[in-house]
Structures are given as C-alpha cells and as structure tokens.
Amino acid sequence: MDGRIPSLLNVLPPADELQRQRNSAFQEFLLRKWSGLHIAAHRGLSNILSLLIESGADLSYKDEDGASVIEIAIQKHQTLAAITLLAYGHYSQIQLAAISDLVERVYEHPPTDLIEQLFKCYTQLSEVGRELQNQEAVGGFGSHKTLQEIRSLDDTGTGSLAAIAMAKDWLRKCTHNHGLCTFDQTSHYSPTRVLDIGPHQNKGDLKLVQDVTLNEPYVALSHLWGIRGLPVTTIANIEQRLLSIPLEVLSQTIRDAIDVVRCLGYQYLWVDALCIVQDSEVDWLAEASKMSSVYSGAALTIAVADSSDHTQGGYRDRMGLIGEGEWYMFPSVSQVQSAVRPKGLLDTRSWVLQEQLLSPRILYFDNGELYWDCITMSASESCPFSASLLVDDNPDETWALKLIRRALAGGNDQDILRERIAEVWVQVIKNYSARKLTKESDKLVALEGISHSLANVLGDTLVGGMWETGLWYQLTWWMDLSPKTSRQQVPDPTFLAPSWSWLSAPRALYYHNSLRDKDFTVGTGSHTFTELRPMLKIVSASSETSIRGTSxxxxxxxxxxxxxxxxxxxxxxxxxxxxWNKTKIFLNPGRWLLDRVVETPSNVRCVVVAEDDVDKLLVCLCLVPDENHHGQWKRVGICHWDGLVWQVAKFAGAEPEPGTFTIV
Incomplete structure (x- = not known):
C-alpha cells in the first residue's frame, strides 16, 4: 500500500504537457490551472485519497507544483464528509463514498491523449478503492464482484434481472452489515391479515391469511390508489379471499409487487387495499391504529414512487442509450448524476410519510431507476454504494427525517432527538402539511403512527399535534403565501382543531427558521432568519381527540x-x-400572515412569542376575542414585526404590557 500512490501518479501527464494543452478552449474549461492529481481530487476522489492516507500511504509525495497529497485532498469539501465518517468509525462507508461509477463516469474512448491518461488514473484509483472495500467486506466477498455480475445481466427496465439483482445486493448487505437496520431482526410482527403468495416457485393463485402468527418476515407495499376502481377487500368478498385470489383480478401495481416479492425470496406481502376491510369502519379504524407496527415490522417496503394510480404498475423501461455523440467531463459529479431520489407522486400523499419514516428498508421503483433507502444508507442504481447529501435541496428536512428513523431504530441519536424535538418536528409538520389527503378527516389519523412511536422514545406528550418540549417554537407556523394561494383561508370544516394548532390550517405551512427558506417569499424578496429568543411562557396546554380521530x-x-x-x-x-420606500415604513410595520378571514379595519392583540436580536424582528401571535366564549381568544395569524420590544410603542402607540391569554 505504501508504494501505491507514486505508481498511480506515474500515469499523470507532466505539468508542461498540461500547460501546452491549455490552449484549447475545451481544455481550458476542463483543466484551468489544475494538475492531473488536482483533477482527481476535484472529480470526487478526495475520499479515496483520505482512505489511502489512513491506510499508511506515502505522505511525503508532492506533485509537479509542490502540493502534497493531503493538501490536494483537503481542497474539496467531500473530505469533510470523510472526516465525519472517521469520527464515528464508519470506515466501510468511507471506502464506498466515492468509488461508485468512477469508470462509468469517464469514457471508454476519450477524445484526447490527455483525457485518456486521466482515465487510466481514475481507473487505477477506483480499483485501489475497490480492493480496500473487498478486504473490509463482511463474508469475504466484495460488492464490486456483485456489480460486475449485475452488469452482464439483461437490463431493459426496472423489472429486469439486473435491477432485481441490484435490489438483492442492497438487501443482503443491509440485513448482514447494518447494525441499526437489524437491531430487532429476531422478533417478527404479525399483521392481522397478510397476502400469502406461496413458495418462491409458485406462480399461481394466492390468498389472504388472517390471525396467523408468522414465522417468516413479510414485505409491505406503499403505492397510490388513484381515482379508478382498485380491487379491494370488502365485507362481501373477504371470505372468498381467505380461500383464494386469482392473480388476474389484482391491479398491475400489486401484481408487479408480488413478482418482486417472489424474486427476493419472501412469501408474504401486506397491501392496505387487500389486508384491510375497506367498507368496515370498525376494521378500518382498528387497522389504521396498527400502521406503525405494520411498516416498522416489515422486512422491506416496496414503494412505487411515480405511479398516479394502481393501473400503471411498478416497472418502468430504461431510457435508451445514445451510442454516438460528444463526450464531456464535468468538474462536479452532481452535474452528471445524483443518488438522491427526486420527490415523486408518492411523496405528495400524507399517509405515505409515516410509511417512509417507520419502514427500516424501502426499495423505490421510480421512473427508470431503482432507489434504496434504509436507516443506514441511501443509494441508487446510478450510485449503488452511497448517495451524497451534498446535493440535497432541503438538508434541514433530510436531517430531521433521518434523525427520526435512527432514533426509532434504537440508535444513539435518541438523546439528540429529545433535545431538538421542536426543530425536528417543525420539519415534519412542513413536510406533512404540504401533502394531500383524500379525506381531510384523516389528517390526525395518518400521523398517529409517527407520533405514537416518537412518544415512546421521547417520553413527551403531544398537544394539538405538537410536543410540549419547545412548544413555543412550534406555535410560530404560518400559511403558504405563494401567489397561487389566498392570504385568508377558512379552515376546512371536515377536520376541526383549536385555532392555535397547525392542524387547523388547510394549506402547506412554514416556520420561522434559522436557514433561508427558498419556498417562502414576500413579493420578490426572501427572508433569512437567525435563532430566536423565546419571550413567551406556556402556562398550560391540553387537547383531546375524538374517538374516530376526525377532530x-x-x-x-x-x-x-x-x-x-x-x-x-x-x-x-x-x-x-x-x-425601499421609507415613507411607507410607518404605514406597514410588520408582515401580517393571516390564516383566516379578518374584517378590516379590526383590532388584533399581538402576543410576543420570540425576539430575533440580529434581524431586529419580533414573532407575534395575532389574537382576536372569541365571540362564543367570554374571556377567551382565537388565533387569526402571525406577525413578523419589524423592530424589537422597546421599539413597539413607536408604531403601536403604547408599550407592550404583560398579560395572560386563554386560546381555543
């Protein structure tokens, strides 16, 4: 290993050759002032270099410009990710972080001698990384061997032999190597009903089994029903379905899921449409309360991410490959491809959020590609080893959702979750409130699986859809103010909730956040908020849910x-x-974000929730007297007031006064 780096660097062109070839416009764009080794680091190989250093590589080597291997490696921010992984001892992840698809990302027939030499360098570096990965692999076999075998298989779509082989490899590595994903592998949860598809070789009919203790793991399905007639289990047909279900009567999505389950070697599949008696309110309510156990107890959840209804199936054809054309090398791997799964139609549904948070492993069938997401790792067919979060559009949300999954799995993150539950939960609220429900009355029921599971971990109490810890911050929600939505919305009457609870809002919600919220703009200007200092005391908070969970x-x-x-x-x-117009500052001292109709002019009571010393901003609850209950108040919105507490009198005409308010 000590002599590996010098031998690799021999394939790099000398500095004068690089200088000579800069004259070309293409080469100037590609190389600029970088040496070949700089390009290697810039192409995302800094993690490999870090790994070589940790393995005892020759640190004394310097390139043509006098830069050491370490100096080159630390130029890119991906090294920080490697350092973070090292701090937690995740050596195998470091090995996998940057070696996937290196050979595929550069080209078999480069257009110039220089790029051909760089290609050789990349190839050798990737082989070193894969050697190291192979040495660390559990069971003595390396992932690169599996990938080589997969590449030789038929691969015309997401249902091909190659795609299923990739899914099997992810599943095998997860069940054997990922401690967090397998912490409770010995216990098997048994749903009330499950679809028995028979042994692996059986291609015939199937049936529902009921009230049976399973000795084998099962797979769950996450999918969209759509508006067309999905064949469901009813009071009238359940007895027949306990005997047999002809495959041809099922939807295409369910049939494709059965095919995947058989290929992966499982016998049981849980499908909501089949395993819940849909026209029985008693059965539906009973089974809805068990959703958290169903998805958290499944060995795998198959998710059909891009189908709008059950007739479209789960498999998709690959996009055709173009055999001719120009080759390009990009300075950032994020410009070529990303293993981060784009949000699809499935992510627009409210019920699906708890399925995504509670499932230990999810295999997504998306448009032309498979994606893997377990508690430990995210990957795709493009990047089968690991997905980079550096290209994530919403890192706050991703961090929060991953923290929940790790904490629910019994990891060391439970203490962090307890300390930062308010920050985490507002990300859940933002995500959930932007999704859609077929029945608005399910708004609370569709979230109960997550909230009940978290309550067991946190030891905290949920009031009005918010946790008692950090409740003041969770109260600062506001309505979606995009041009397509109205400022003044009347809460949906199908789900009744207290005015102070976010559950009373029928639209997507936003929060006063410490990072720039790309989705929230007023006019043409977006707003950056810093940390808030609470100025509100919660005297008491209580809530009660109806028996059916509909209010x-x-x-x-x-x-x-x-x-x-x-x-x-x-x-x-x-x-x-x-x-921009100082003459108007006295006419409009705040941003009034109302969530219900208020007749103007009208008197509102502004209760200061928090103060932002940096942005010179107050966050206030806007209250009006409750017409039906004397001495009580209702929330009508929130205000971001320009200025601090001592400046309020300048615009309001009086100093803020202390008071106590009962809000319903």
Whole structure:
C-alpha cells in the first residue's frame, strides 16, 4: 500500500504537457490551472485519497507544483464528509463514498491523449478503492464482484434481472452489515391479515391469511390508489379471499409487487387495499391504529414512487442509450448524476410519510431507476454504494427525517432527538402539511403512527399535534403565501382543531427558521432568519381527540408581553416595498400572515412569542376575542414585526404590557 500512490501518479501527464494543452478552449474549461492529481481530487476522489492516507500511504509525495497529497485532498469539501465518517468509525462507508461509477463516469474512448491518461488514473484509483472495500467486506466477498455480475445481466427496465439483482445486493448487505437496520431482526410482527403468495416457485393463485402468527418476515407495499376502481377487500368478498385470489383480478401495481416479492425470496406481502376491510369502519379504524407496527415490522417496503394510480404498475423501461455523440467531463459529479431520489407522486400523499419514516428498508421503483433507502444508507442504481447529501435541496428536512428513523431504530441519536424535538418536528409538520389527503378527516389519523412511536422514545406528550418540549417554537407556523394561494383561508370544516394548532390550517405551512427558506417569499424578496429568543411562557396546554380521530379540541394558556394594533387593509398589502420606500415604513410595520378571514379595519392583540436580536424582528401571535366564549381568544395569524420590544410603542402607540391569554 505504501508504494501505491507514486505508481498511480506515474500515469499523470507532466505539468508542461498540461500547460501546452491549455490552449484549447475545451481544455481550458476542463483543466484551468489544475494538475492531473488536482483533477482527481476535484472529480470526487478526495475520499479515496483520505482512505489511502489512513491506510499508511506515502505522505511525503508532492506533485509537479509542490502540493502534497493531503493538501490536494483537503481542497474539496467531500473530505469533510470523510472526516465525519472517521469520527464515528464508519470506515466501510468511507471506502464506498466515492468509488461508485468512477469508470462509468469517464469514457471508454476519450477524445484526447490527455483525457485518456486521466482515465487510466481514475481507473487505477477506483480499483485501489475497490480492493480496500473487498478486504473490509463482511463474508469475504466484495460488492464490486456483485456489480460486475449485475452488469452482464439483461437490463431493459426496472423489472429486469439486473435491477432485481441490484435490489438483492442492497438487501443482503443491509440485513448482514447494518447494525441499526437489524437491531430487532429476531422478533417478527404479525399483521392481522397478510397476502400469502406461496413458495418462491409458485406462480399461481394466492390468498389472504388472517390471525396467523408468522414465522417468516413479510414485505409491505406503499403505492397510490388513484381515482379508478382498485380491487379491494370488502365485507362481501373477504371470505372468498381467505380461500383464494386469482392473480388476474389484482391491479398491475400489486401484481408487479408480488413478482418482486417472489424474486427476493419472501412469501408474504401486506397491501392496505387487500389486508384491510375497506367498507368496515370498525376494521378500518382498528387497522389504521396498527400502521406503525405494520411498516416498522416489515422486512422491506416496496414503494412505487411515480405511479398516479394502481393501473400503471411498478416497472418502468430504461431510457435508451445514445451510442454516438460528444463526450464531456464535468468538474462536479452532481452535474452528471445524483443518488438522491427526486420527490415523486408518492411523496405528495400524507399517509405515505409515516410509511417512509417507520419502514427500516424501502426499495423505490421510480421512473427508470431503482432507489434504496434504509436507516443506514441511501443509494441508487446510478450510485449503488452511497448517495451524497451534498446535493440535497432541503438538508434541514433530510436531517430531521433521518434523525427520526435512527432514533426509532434504537440508535444513539435518541438523546439528540429529545433535545431538538421542536426543530425536528417543525420539519415534519412542513413536510406533512404540504401533502394531500383524500379525506381531510384523516389528517390526525395518518400521523398517529409517527407520533405514537416518537412518544415512546421521547417520553413527551403531544398537544394539538405538537410536543410540549419547545412548544413555543412550534406555535410560530404560518400559511403558504405563494401567489397561487389566498392570504385568508377558512379552515376546512371536515377536520376541526383549536385555532392555535397547525392542524387547523388547510394549506402547506412554514416556520420561522434559522436557514433561508427558498419556498417562502414576500413579493420578490426572501427572508433569512437567525435563532430566536423565546419571550413567551406556556402556562398550560391540553387537547383531546375524538374517538374516530376526525377532530381535536384543546386549550392553550400563555403569558407574555402583548400590544394592541389596529389592522387595516393597507397592512395586508405586499410589505416588501417598505424596504425601499421609507415613507411607507410607518404605514406597514410588520408582515401580517393571516390564516383566516379578518374584517378590516379590526383590532388584533399581538402576543410576543420570540425576539430575533440580529434581524431586529419580533414573532407575534395575532389574537382576536372569541365571540362564543367570554374571556377567551382565537388565533387569526402571525406577525413578523419589524423592530424589537422597546421599539413597539413607536408604531403601536403604547408599550407592550404583560398579560395572560386563554386560546381555543
């Protein structure tokens, strides 16, 4: 290993050759002032270099420009990811982090001698990484051997032999190597009903089995029903389905799922449409309460990510490959491909969020590609070893959802989750509120699986859909203010909730966050918020859910500084103009984000929830008296007030006063 780096660097062109070839416009774009080794690091190989260093490589080597291997490696931010992995002892992940698809990302017939030499360098570096990976692999066989075998198989679509072989490899590595994913592998949960598809060789009929203790693991299906008639289990046909179900009466999506389950070697499949009696309210409510156990107890969840209904199936053809054309090398792997799965139709449904958070392993069938997501690793057929989170569009949300999955799996992240549950939960609320439900009355039921599982880990209490810990921060939600939505929304009457609870809002929600929220804009300006300092005391908070889970009641008692403000129609105009026209600053001192109709002019009570010392901003709850209950208040929105507490009197006409408010 000590002599490996010098031998690899012999294939790199000398510095003067690089200088000579810079004259070409293409080469100038490609190389600029980089040496060949710089390009290797820039192409995402810094993790491999870090690995070689950790393995005792020759650290004294310097390139033509006098730069050491370490100096080159640390130039790219991917090294930071490697250092983080090292800190947690994830050596195998470091080995896998950057070696996937290196040979595929550069070209078998490069257009110039220089790129051909670089290609040889990449190939040799990737072989070194794969050797190291092979040495560390559990069971004595390396993933690269499996991938070589997979590449030789038929691969015309996501249902091909190659695709299924890739899925088998992910599943094998997860069940054998991932401690978090297999912490409770010895216990098998048995759903009330499950689809028995028979032995692996059986290609005939299947049947439902009921109230049976399973001695083998089962697979769950996550899919969209659509608006067309999905064959479901009813009171009228359940007895027949306990005897047999002809394969041809099932939807294409379910048939494809059965095919995958058989290929993976399982016998049992749980499908909501078949395993719940859909026209029995008693059975539906009983089984809905078990959703968390069903998905967390499944060995694997098959998710059909891009189908709008059950008739479209799960398999997709590959996009055709173009055999001719120009070759290009990109300075960033994110410009070529990404293993991060793009959000699809499945991600727009509310029920699916708990399936995604509670399942230990998910195999996504997407448009032309398979994606893998377990508690330990995310991958794709493009990047079969590991997905980079550096290209994630929403890192806050990804961090929160992954933290929940790890904590529920019994990992060491439970303490972190307890400390930061408010930050995590607002990400869940933002994600969940942007999804859709066929029945708005299911809004709370579709989230119960997650909340009940978290309650067991946190030892915390949920009130009005929010945790008692950090409740003040969770109260700062506001409605979606995109141009396509109205500022003043009347809550959906099919689900009733207290005005202070986010469950009363029928639209996508946003929160006062410490990072720039790309989705929230007022006019043409987006807003950056720093950390908030709470100024509100929660005196008490309580809520009660109806028996069917279709409504919730509750009372919130808070105390803090507040002030009256006379709200006019002018205040509700687009407020960003005041940033550029000082004559209007006295007319519009805040951003009024109302979530229900308020007649103007009207008096509102602004209760200060938190203060932002950096942005000179107050976050206030906007309250009006409850017409039906004397002495109680209702929330009508939130206000981002320009200025700190001591500046309120300048615009409101009076100093904020302490008070206690009961909100319903």
């Amino acid at each position: 919730i009641t509750g009372t919130l008692v808070i105390s803090g500084l507040s002030f009256d403000y006379r709200l006019t129609a002018n205040d509700l105009k687009t407020p960003f103009w005041k940033r």
